[in-house]
Amino acid sequence: MEAMDYIISKYNYWMYIILMMIGFYAMIAKKNLVKKIVGMNIFQTAIILFFISTASKKGGASIPIIQNGHGSATDIINTAHYVNPLPHVLMLTAIVVMVSTFGVAIALLLMLYKKYNTLEEDEIISILKTENGK
Amino acid sequence: MTENAAALIILVPLMASFINLVVGLRWKEVCYPLTVATLGATVLLSFSIIQTVISKGTITYEFAGWAPPWGIAYVIDHLNAFMLAIVSFIGLVVSVYSKKSIEKDLPKKTAHFYTLFLLLVAGLLGILATGDAFNLFVFLEISSLAGYALIAVGDDRAPLASFNYVIMGTIGACFYLLGVGYLYIATGSLNMADLAGLLPNLYGSKVVLGAFAFMIVGVAIKIAFFPLHKWLPDAYTHAPSAVSAFVSSTMTKVGAYVMIRIMFTVFEPQFSTEILPASAMLGWLAVAAMLYGCVRAIAQTDAKRMLSYIIIAEVGYIVMGVSVGNRMGFTGAVLHILNDAFMMACLFLAVGAVEYKTGTRSLNSFGNLYKKMPVTMAAITIGGLSIVGIPPTAGFFSKWYLVLGAIGAGQWVFAAALLISSLLTAVIFFKILVNIYFGPQPAADLQGNGAAVISEAPVSMLFPISIMAAGVLSLGFLSGKIISSVIQFTVPGGF
Amino acid sequence: MHDAAKESKMIRDFENIIIKTVCRAIIPFIQLYGLYVIAHGHYSPGGGFQGGCILAASFILMVLAYDIKEMKKRMSEKINTILCSTGVIIYTGIGLLCVILGANFLDYGILEIILPADAEHSRSLGILGVEIGVGFTVMAVMVSIFLNIASAGEHEDGEQG
């Protein structure tokens, strides 16, 4: 029962591991280039899920926006009332990086399709082999 | 001005790249002089930084005026300053070189090319200067994205090589980010100096162990360390010659720098030697990398591919020097970063000039070329001798320190592997040199259908090549001075 | 057979008109919302990046409902490229302004010298300034990436994405 509690207390982390491995597997094992990019996306979002999980606080912590902020600047703010803002900041940056990588990967994909007229890695490799054979 | 030099060295190339894109809409011919001028300014800034560091010690620059654990700080010590100078200098030389080859390869996209080139340099400089683990990731991505695109505009195979590089590079960067996340969850900090203070109490923790493992694996993918090297030969072979010269000589070295930072600044040296046997593992993998790289290089007929495999071996040398964990080995590794950057830039630039003139990279086309391209061939000779490690050239000195380091640590196998791989490179380069000076002329040329008469490359290419060749020679003579004035201060405490 | 084809074309045209009219009506509101998200990032979730994406989404909607030519009348490729740079130049420019005034890079507190506000509020204004810069770049870049991907680099053909 204790082990069960232990596992449940971290279920978010176990889930991110599962997601990350789904993405990782797609990135290295799938032959289709689009599937690789889908895997890349899942892989990166899993890391973002991990970071956001580190930020959360149990016990009624609210979103990191100071409530009734206008005028109460001198009040002491209880840290336990707000979730940790730093991982959110980092992950905003990471999402941007993610979408940039995604755009670059898609651009390369279109270049490859124009050149080989297929998106399967093994077909591209066999085309390259026949080119070499000539 | 001088106190802001640490920030300006990144901001000058960044600003120039933004302006470059706009200017390139109208006046494409302005981009090249703008890039060269910017990188010239960067080199001057890097020299002023290195001077400040030598005279006054570590520079700390706090962005946005917030003290380090809360804000982002640049911390520049001897190692950073040294690497900044290397990267910006090679950036300048390669940008001078790139004019003709880019006009030939990418006539319509020069503005975009120089924008991305400046972004690549700025990204690498940002990685080197930063003292914040997450900021490093951001700049790593800037340089990687620019690098993917610059590699993709090479020859026919380049897009596929670049796509594989995107996949591998993303895995590497994400592993690094995950490592940073683990460190964050264990300590609550992102600043490297702060982490170094907090971590020693947590060395037993499994989270910290995982963080170390993931960061090192992530960086190992980025530097193409032995079992994870698959992307490198393709990517560097098919890139445009100017790009492969810059990328090969700086990107893997910057990755090696990040590895050194993680192992010796963020973590204490004892962590990787005693608590986790990472050093020993890295050392044995480095041995495998040296032998594998050289053996594969022998079989290649494509000059750039052969050099790419040699890079894998050179990365092995650097990691081996880092992993033996003593003063000599570390000095050798840092010196080898410098020498290897110069050697690789010299050889790739020279091969690029040959490709520019003859249109092929095949090693057979080098036959008897010294009559037609004497300066380029002299550069290849010097670079090759330096890679083999023949005394007056730079490569000898770093290998000497590496061997001493390996022997000092009692690792005879490492020293033997280094010597064997040097012998293998000697086989490769003597074959090439014999071909250059005494070999038969390539058949196409004899039959007269080799289109144009092959002559020496244009001055804008020759000048950088000869600078690099002279650099390789003079670094050999200056190595004692470089060690006494810079490198000896980079050695981490406890060695 | 012929009639059926004609009828389906008529339905398509009719649907097209509905889509175009609805888009014409809602695009200004989407853009207004994007600007609101950028400007109100201090008090609610949002900021330059999200607002820029929403602005870009309005242009993407325009491409989808009309075609690329129609969108290019509003924002030509040249202006788009200039906007890409303008955003980052605004950002670094604000940072360098702080350096010129004698503080570290991006230390907005020093802007109180030239702004009619105290240090805290000049920090707030500095944040607004950089968010606007981020918004510009994100909008321009997202639109440009979408155009290049959706038309595979051939904008001039006016191909419908």
Place this chain on the structure above:
Amino acid sequence: MIWQLDFILLVIVVICAIAAISVKDLLSSAILLGAYSFLLCLLWTEMGAVDVAFTEATVGAGISTAFFIGAIYHTSRRTKD
């Protein structure tokens, strides 16, 4: 926060991820990826990360799906795995 709701969302997220990489039709894969992003965005809102959720909603579920469909429009839709 209600952990049951959280858990159900996470399970659906994992199902969406597996479906996105195993479905044979790339357009479905793109849409499933959008759904995956949107569910994650719900999850993050629930954890209190409103800014990140907003960004993910505009980027992951919006812009990148548009990129994806734009790319698939120009390439093939079917795949072998």
Place this chain on the structure above:
Amino acid sequence: MKVLALIAVLLTTAMLGYATLDMPGWGDPSSPASTHVSPVYIQEAYKKTATPNIVTAVLADYRSYDTLGETVVIFTAGVVCMMLLRKVK
């Protein structure tokens, strides 16, 4: 290939799971992540920057240099797509 990929995935999973064992429980308010650096942001961000949204304050002021990097990443991606895909007549 598939077998190799599975082995790599399983190894990584093992490493990830091993590292997770020592992590503080999910949502623990006394974990180092919530107690070392971030309390200062929560307490001071509003006073020092007059911005109630702490995430915006940290994003664009305390860690504004990261955000500059982020914007440059986006800019880079835009230039990359222009260079790789745009056809110039």
